[in-house]
Amino acid sequence: xxxxxxxxxxxxxxxxxxxxxxxxxxxxxxxxxxxxxxxxxxxxxxxxxxxxxxxxxxxxxxxxxxxxxxxxxxxxxxxxxxxxxxxxxxxxxxxxxxxxxxxxxxxxxxxxxxxxxxxxxxxxxxxxxxxxxxxxxxxxxxxxxxxxxxxxxxxxxxxxxxxxxxxxxxxxxxxxxxxxxxxxxxxxxxxxxxxxxxxxxxxxxxxxxxxxxxxxxxxxxxxxxxxxxxxxxxxxxxxxxxxxxxxxxxxxxxxxxxxxxxxxxxxxxxxxxxxxxxxxxxxxxxxxxxxxxxxxxxxxxxxxxxxxxxxxxxxxxxxxxxxxxxxx
Numbered sequence: 001x002x003x004x005x006x007x008x009x010x011x012x013x014x015x016x017x018x019x020x021x022x023x024x025x026x027x028x029x030x031x032x033x034x035x036x037x038x039x040x041x042x043x044x045x046x047x048x049x050x051x052x053x054x055x056x057x058x059x060x061x062x063x064x065x066x067x068x069x070x071x072x073x074x075x076x077x078x079x080x081x082x083x084x085x086x087x088x089x090x091x092x093x094x095x096x097x098x099x100x101x102x103x104x105x106x107x108x109x110x111x112x113x114x115x116x117x118x119x120x121x122x123x124x125x126x127x128x129x130x131x132x133x134x135x136x137x138x139x140x141x142x143x144x145x146x147x148x149x150x151x152x153x154x155x156x157x158x159x160x161x162x163x164x165x166x167x168x169x170x171x172x173x174x175x176x177x178x179x180x181x182x183x184x185x186x187x188x189x190x191x192x193x194x195x196x197x198x199x200x201x202x203x204x205x206x207x208x209x210x211x212x213x214x215x216x217x218x219x220x221x222x223x224x225x226x227x228x229x230x231x232x233x234x235x236x237x238x239x240x241x242x243x244x245x246x247x248x249x250x251x252x253x254x255x256x257x258x259x260x261x262x263x264x265x266x267x268x269x270x271x272x273x274x275x276x277x278x279x280x281x282x283x284x285x286x287x288x289x290x291x292x293x294x295x296x297x298x299x300x301x302x303x304x305x306x307x308x309x310x311x312x313x314x315x316x317x318x319x320x321x322x323x324x325x326x327x328x
Contacts, residue, residue, distance in 0.1 A: 035059065044058065058176065062189075068094045072127060118158030120136050170193065220306070229271055269307075306318070
């Protein structure tokens with residue numbers, strides 16, 4: 001079985017296992033459209049009718065972002081940049097926005113969020129190497145010029161946008177639906193979720209999956225008391241592969257050690273009242289840094305964070321201060 005196929009299977013399993021699943025409560029009197037993308041599934045539920053032309057436009061958004069951010073497509077914009085020997089690139093509007101948010105989260109997360117670890121991820125088997133012999137260099141940084149909408153790579157390391165692209169896609173679909181006056185919707189791409197408006201006259205209900213269960217078994221249920229919330233999850237409980245020696249390799253890389261993470265966190269859930277893109281990136285950052293630092297940083301940045309951790313064989317659920325905000 002090829003590395004690429006194994007990676008897609010792992011992503012699919014992780015999407016099912018750590019997904020923020022919508023409860024059956026959301027099933028009455030709603031319209032549903034769905035499909036497959038990014039090695040996982042996507043769905044949109046709405047109390048308003050979503051016509052076929054809207055579905056076509058939504059699929060176009062998903063495909064557009066795939067051809068910007070995919071590490072699996074050799075012809076994607078980010079893959080071309082990865083394999084280019086040039087350090088300077090003019091980039092698309094989508095990619096510039098993704099990179100700008102990634103840079104902001106990198107700085108605020110003390111470097112625990114880093115999207116220039118693509119060579120390591122590819123060497124572990126989570127994305128293709130495209131036949132290249134990949135050697136990761138210690139320096140992993142880049143600069144952006146907003147005036148010219150350009151990117152300057154400061155190393156030949158590869159970008160990996162898997163920790164932010166799904167969140168960005170969810171956010172772009174939300175913007176489209178709101179523009180089309182379809183404000184009541186629940187968007188889910190592989191566990192990255194936006195709940196907007198209402199499910200008829202009630203709030204949407206989202207369950208956060210129990211990482212120990214392969215069934216739809218929610219640890220906690222969230223109502224979108226605000227008109228907009230974005231929820232992102234990250235976790236390695238099932239999102240891993242074993243190398244030829246039987247050692248566990250997780251998809252999330254610790255930028256400080258350049259190795260798969262090894263900490264007490266089983267799953268991370270982040271709620272944002274601003275953006276699914278930020279929620280997606282921060283979920284990965286918190287997963288990489290460990291529980292104590294994650295809670296400290298979430299409180300400093302006023303981010304709603306829930307951690308499920310394994311402490312000496314006892315499973316605990318930990319929350320940041322923002323999580324208790326009744327407005328969320």
